[in-house]
Amino acid sequence: MSMRITFDLSESDLTHFKQAMTKASGAMKSLSPDVILSQAKSVLKEVDNTKAPDFISERIAKLGTLIAMLEDQGWDLEQPERGRVLSALAYFADPEDLIPDNIPGLGYLDDAIMIELICRQLKHEMEAYHDFCVFRDAEATRRGEQVDAMDKTEWMNGRRKELHSRMRRRRRNRGSRSSSRSSGSSVSGFSLFK
Numbered sequence: 001m002s003m004r005i006t007f008d009l010s011e012s013d014l015t016h017f018k019q020a021m022t023k024a025s026g027a028m029k030s031l032s033p034d035v036i037l038s039q040a041k042s043v044l045k046e047v048d049n050t051k052a053p054d055f056i057s058e059r060i061a062k063l064g065t066l067i068a069m070l071e072d073q074g075w076d077l078e079q080p081e082r083g084r085v086l087s088a089l090a091y092f093a094d095p096e097d098l099i100p101d102n103i104p105g106l107g108y109l110d111d112a113i114m115i116e117l118i119c120r121q122l123k124h125e126m127e128a129y130h131d132f133c134v135f136r137d138a139e140a141t142r143r144g145e146q147v148d149a150m151d152k153t154e155w156m157n158g159r160r161k162e163l164h165s166r167m168r169r170r171r172r173n174r175g176s177r178s179s180s181r182s183s184g185s186s187v188s189g190f191s192l193f194k
Helices: 011-028 033-050 054-060 062-071 081-093 109-121 123-143 154-180
Strands: none
Touching (some): 054 062, 054 109, 062 109, 081 154, 123 154
């Protein structure tokens, strides 16, 4: 039997998470992208090894997508999106979590909440990357080729550029819609990134 539990984050709760992200992003400036990626991978591995509750491990698994977006040579994520993803991952490179990770059952709760907020902020980037991977895998199967061999082809570069463009257009459109709304307690008008 499963049970669904929902809760609302107030403006002060969201501010608390935004401050944690700002602190982590500031610390990121002293870390290399490789260190940030390595720390995020460590969090993924730790969660797998600790047998965290499903509601936490399902969310933390989304870190894998963020890491892949940066490491996938075929996707070739450019700035400013690359910086936004690195800023998001910087939270997981910070050893001073809001809730210490070594607390059984709850240590990764803040990480799970932060991932939910990050995924909302990076929704368009994650959707575009997912679409790229689906397209690339389908084309590799159809052509009987290895995925790596296709990443640098002209038509694959064209598809990547189309998806990058779509991602930026949707982000701009979302930004103009949320700025025209009043700032209530909705997460949609809330931004973790500057």
